[in-house]
Structure formats: structure tokens, C-alpha cells
Amino acid sequence: MSVGIQVLGVNHRTAPLEIRERFAHGPHEVPGALARVLAAGAAGGVLLSTCNRTEFYLVADDEPAVEAAWSLLGERLGGTARAAAREYGYVARDREAVRHLYRVSAGLDSMILGESQIQGQVRDAWEVSRAQAGPVLHRLFQTALHVGARVRTETALGMGTASAASAAVAVAGKIFGDLAGRTALILGAGDVAELAATCLTNEGVQVTLVANRTQERARAIAERLGGAARALTLEEAWPHFATTDIALCSTAAPHAVVTWERVGDVIAARRGRPLCILDLAVPRDVEPAVAQLENVFLYDVDDLQTVAAQATARRRDEVPAAEQIVEEETDLFWAWYGGLGVVPVIKEFRGRMEHLRAAELERAMRQLGHLSPEDRARVEQFSQALLNKFLHQPTVALKAAAEQGRGYGLLEALRRLFGLEAPE
């Protein structure tokens, strides 16, 4: 029996989005999926399913449970494509599987390097699978969260913002500090404006006005953003530059619509209060001259991408330090997993055998009362030597398996065969 830790699944590197989304499992689907894998022989399982990855973490021997997991994923593809699941996926075993989860939790395997959302997703996966995880995966996920926290505390891997939408939030945050309660005006009703507005509302910004060439479309976006957003036409929007904190511009106009002429006097009435204008349109919506107004901070798509690119570059510099932490923690886990209770189990095993030997010897001696003391001593030596010979090979094999990180399965077998105590 060679029980080990295995990970199998697909991620953003191995499968396109249209495939990944078919593999995705909602939290309510996880217990059922794991039950099937456990029924196939796995001693424990956790299913991590995010928009970028679906991964089974298993404590299992090589074949039946792994096959069951692949089969589960294959069913998601349906029809003749069932067998294709493996083609999109990967498998890692033992130490590599541990390192893989630690890298995932640290954000090293994420689409956006160092993003922190994954740590919450790892925690959620562990919570949802807790009843089926078993002691090894329980410990593995607990330490994976610790690794993620260590990487974020000891390195700058999570610093800065690595996407243009989050860069928009970061830039606004550097002007206003806490964004909760700030107001935003949206010009244009395209997808880009809506995405960026969603990022801002997630930070507590209140979108109060949505202005568009056609009011119907503006009204639709205002409704989707919830709250008390009011729909306007573009011409009605200019006076509101006097009061809003953030203006998010993303119209499809072929020329600048926010001009000095239209908003210059209005912005002057702000009495120095800062105004952050995020121009996400291409071609740009805002005349560059508007940035010359005191306390107007104007950023276009290039600026935001610069912020994101700088953050990504800084994060890349932190990768070696983060990988070092992953290696250290993998070594620690592997040492724990390899020697998982091996010493107390060997001790108990030998104690049990010694007890049997002593009991049997005593019984035999009662029947061999005619033996001289020297002969009795020889018989006792013989029984001791025989026991040592019997125990030598299992002890050596157990220790060797433990050093290679494969001790868990042997220990389980030993416990069952000789009725030893289960580990705490």
C-alpha cells in the first residue's frame, strides 16, 4: 500500500476559460464530488474550485481514487469529450503536490501574480471539504494558509495593484484615502465603464450619476449598479463636475467630450477639493488641458496600465523570496508527513511484541521447570534474539518509508494489522 498526497486538476495555464468554467464546482457540489472520490479509496480529499482552477487534493494510492476524480471532471465535458479531461490537466504527487498547494496559496500560481483573493478561496475550499479532508489534508491546508500569510507578510509579493481596473482604484485611493462614501459620476455606458465602476463600488464608492448619449442605456447601467444612481444625458452631466469626487469616462465618442470649455469654470468652483478623472476611453474622452486645473488628477488607460505594470514588475522581483518560503515550508511539512507518528508507532509495536514474547516465555518456562538456570537464560536470550530478528526488517522499512515521505500508508497498515492506537 503506498498512500500519498496527490493533486490533479486544471488551471488557467492548462485550459482555456470555456473549459475551466465547465469544470468549476459550486460549494454545494463539493461534498458529493468528494464522496465519490472517497468511495473509490481515497483516505481524504479537498476540492479547490475557483474561476482559474479546479483541483482535487487527495490522500490516495495511485489509481482508483485518481481515476474517479478524472472521471468526475470528464463528466463535466460530457459526450465524447469525457476522456479529454486529462488532456487539459496535470497531476503532481507527494512533495510536488505539497509545493503546488503552497505556491497556489502564496499567489505564485495565480493569473495575476501575488493576488490575495486566492488565500480566501483556499480557506473556503478547506472549510467546505473539512468533513472529508482527513488529518493529512487538514494539516496541509492549515499550513498552506500559513504559507500564504508568511509570503504576504515577509515579501512584497502582494503589494501594489496588478490590473488596470484595480490600478484605477489604487490611484483614486492615493488621492482620497478611504474611498467609502465618495461619489462617482460615470460618462459612457460601455462594458469598460461598468467594470471599472463595479471595482469602485466594491470599495464603497457611491455611483450617483450615469451619463450617456442615450439615456436608456445609462438607466440600464444605473440599475445594474444598484443604489441611487441617476441617469443623465452627457450635456446634463457637466455641472456635476463641481461636486463629484471621481469621474469615470468611457464613452465611444471619436473625440474628447470633457473639454476645458465645458468643465473649466465648473471645476474652479470646487475651491481646491480634489477631482480624480479616470479616462478609460480610446480615443480619450478628456482633453489633456483639463489636467492643468488645480487639484484635477487625470489618468488615462496608459497611465493605469503603467501603474499595473510597475506593480507586476515589483512583484516579480519578490518571487525568489516567496519561492524560498514555499521551499522551507514544504520541507517542514514533508518532515512532518514523513515521520507522521512513526516513532511512537514503532515504539508501541515493539512494546506489544515484547509483551507477547515475555508472556509466552513465562508460559513456556512454567512447563520447562527442569531446566538449569543457565539453560533458562539461554532460552530467554534465544527468544529475545528471535524477536529482534523479526522486528528488524519492519522497523528499518518503516523508518526508510518515513524518510521518503511514504510512511503514512505503512503506518496505517501496521496499526490495522496489529490493532495499535490511532494517532492523535
Added chain:
Amino acid sequence: MILTLHLIALALYGVATVLALAQFVGLRSVPRALLIALPCAGAAVHVVGVSQLSLVGFAAGLSMLALCLVLLSLVSERLLRGSAVSFFAGPLATGLLGLAILTGLAPGAEPSAGRNAWFILHVALSVLGVALLALAFIAAALYLLQFRELKSKHFGQVFQLFPPLERLEQLNRFALIAGFPTLTLGVLLALGYAARFAGGLHVGKAQIVWGLFTWVVLGWAVWVRVVRRWAGRRAAFASIAGFAAVLLVYVALKLAQPGAERFL
């Protein structure tokens, strides 16, 4: 003992300053807890050192000012969740404490009319007032640097490490508005102490004239902030002008009437 305590505090402030500035020049960032723990430990030792000083003299004044700056910087750190204030406050406090040690720290003489509540309050409020004005100056300087970074779209270390503009504006406003009446009250207590216990005011005409000038400049900075509702860069420049007036007048008066036995 006084010197040893001050040297320990100086060493802790120095290390904290170097670590804070290291991340600013692009070196690996130090855990925030360490950046707070070091000056905290320094301040604890410093408090013990200051408690053994008489409150009279140039060195004692500098030492107390450095202590107030460190404490205010720690409070700002807590409020702003960024170590940017310590980029300025750290070197300033370390420099002031170093200067105090070089000038010669000793238990020193007691005030001529004795140490009483008036005197202690005068010293405490005056030093706190100057430290608050220094903090307002630091917040204003950080504001201007961050403003330039944001306007020029540099997104460098200043953008990353300095607090947001609005928080710096709030810190500047708070420190200026709190610092001016605190300092004013400290000076008024000095006048009261001199009149009641020291048999009159023993200061030169230059000190009165330039002291009043400084007070007017600071009052103007507060007035434009509170009454005229200046904000942003103009308000930052006004704060800087106010603190510059305090600093320049102090240095000028000290040059005109040198001596380490009095703070002013």
C-alpha cells in the same frame, strides 16, 4: 545615567530611521511591526531619560522636542497606516537628540523661581506646540511631494509609500490647528509664571518683537485654513511658512544671543 539612556534612545531612533529610509531607496521593506517597535522602545527609554532632566536649558529642550516628535510620529503612523511621516520625523528627532547629547545633557539647574505647575505646563505645552507645528510642516511637505507625484504621473516610491493626499491634508490641518493654540498657551503660561513667581519678564526686546512676528505668521496660517478655508497646496505652503518662521526666528535669536543655559 542620563547620557546612557539618551544614547540608547538615539541608537534605537537611528536604527528605526535607517530601516524606514531603506525601503524608500528601494531596499527590501522591513516588517511594519519592527518599524513601530524600535521607536516605541526608544521613546520608552527616552521618557526615563527626560524624567531625570531639569526642564531648563537648550539640551533639555531639544531632547523633549525630539521625544514629542517621535511620539507624534508614532500616533501618525497609527492613524495613517504608513511610515512616511517617519521619513522626515525620524531623521529630525534623531538629529535633535544627537544635538542635545553633543550640547551636553546634565541634570542642570532648577528654574530661578522654582519648578511648579505653571512652569511644568509652560514647558510641556510649548514643546508639544512646536512638535505639532513640526508635524504640520512634515505633513505639508509629504502632501506637496505626493501631489507632484500624482500630477506628474510618476507612480514611483513616493506614490507607493506616502499616505493619500486627503489623509496628509487632515494631518496637516489637525497638527496646525492644535499646535498654534498649544504653543500660544505655553507662551502665556511663561508670561504668567514670570509675572507671578520670577518678579517680571526677563527677555530682550528682540525676543518680544520676533516672537510676536512668529505668532502672527502662525496665526495667519491657521486663519487661512480655518476662516478662508484654504486647502490643498496653498494650505500646505501656508503651514510650511508658519514652521519656517518659527525655525528661522529661533535660529536668528539663538545666533544673536548664544548660550546653552536657556532654550530661548
